Amino acid sequence: MPEVSESGAPPREFGDLRDMHGSMGEEVRPNAGHRKPIFNPFHTHVGFGMALQNHSLRLDELYLARYIQFDRLITEGKPKSTVTLSGRLLNPAHFLHTVDVCFEPLPAPLEIDWLRKNAHSISLPDAYVHQRPKSPNGLTYTDGSTGDYDWDGNGRFRARVKLSKDEPGIYLVIFWVRRVPTDKGFPGAEVCIISQST
Numbered sequence: 013m014p015e016v017s018e019s020g021a022p023p024r025e026f027g028d029l030r031d032m033h034g035s036m037g038e039e040v041r042p043n044a045g046h047r048k049p050i051f052n053p054f055h056t057h058v059g060f061g062m063a064l065q066n067h068s069l070r071l072d073e074l075y076l077a078r079y080i081q082f083d084r085l086i087t088e089g090k091p092k093s094t095v096t097l098s099g100r101l102l103n104p105a106h107f108l109h110t111v112d113v114c115f116e117p118l119p120a121p122l123e124i125d126w127l128r129k130n131a132h133s134i135s136l137p138d139a140y141v142h143q144r145p146k147s148p149n150g151l152t153y154t155d156g157s158t159g160d161y162d163w164d165g166n167g168r169f170r171a172r173v174k175l176s177k178d179e180p181g182i183y184l185v186i187f188w189v190r191r192v193p194t195d196k197g198f199p200g201a202e203v204c205i206i207s208q209s210t
Contacts, residue, residue: 046073054077058074077198080102087203088205088207090175092177097173097185106191110143110144114136115182116139136184171187173185182206183207
């Protein structure tokens with residue numbers, strides 16, 4: 013039986029885990045998919061998962077940006093219905109910059125040639141609706157619109173999400189936050205809503 017540290021884990025595995033994490037942080041472009049979230053300045057929390065079976069060691073790192081608390085999460089809806097998401101910014105001094113509603117069809121089996129490729133890029137769906145906060149006191153945006161969602165300036169918000177497609181699919185709702193007015197908006201929270209006929 014291997015020697016264990018005070019925490020109950022073998023010291024050799026600790027060294028291997030440290031090396032695995034270090035190799036992620038040392039990645040260089042264009043193959044820096046692990047490095048980017050590690051050094052993302054907007055992340056507020058991280059979780060680590062480790063698994064050891066025989067000679068197989070695995071490390072999983074999950075980085076989160078927690079800026080929003082929802083009143084109630086709604087994750088399902090019917091096509092053409094409207095879902096309301098409400099909540100508050102955890103720091104009322106932050107800004108809810110915009111809300112994007114992206115759509116993509118339900119996943120389908122992939123072709124074997126696609127699966128055999130070594131690298132795949134991941135990005136947001138191309139189809140999306142861009143929502144802006146409602147303008148105060150009868151003001152309008154330069155395009156003449158008055159905005160889409162309620163945000164009271166004290167961190168409370170209420171956004172109506174239209175599940176606009178007739179077909180089943182997944183709507184990804186991205187809440188873009190700014191900590192200060194000069195910040196570029198970043199994803200402060202994301203909600204997935206599955207839309208399918210019952």
